[in-house]
Amino acid sequence: MTNFIRIQDVMKKTGIARSTIWLWVKENRFPKPVKLSPRITVWEEDKIQEWQKTQLTYTK
Secondary structure (H helix, E strand, C coil), X not given: CXXXXXXXXHHHXXXXXXXXXXXXXXXXXXXXXXXXXXXXXXXXXXHHHHHHHHHCCCCC
16 A cells, blocks of 8 residues: 655655755656645655665765
């Protein structure tokens, strides 16, 4: 079952500001949200976690 999270939780999990999240969504650099109703927008938590894994870079 998919867990949905709101923008506040996305911000907490990623450390990314609200305006940056929306900019990156627009630029296709961040997972697209799901519209549950005209006033409720959520993200699939597993897609956020997958995105975070792709952003990891390791240093030696």
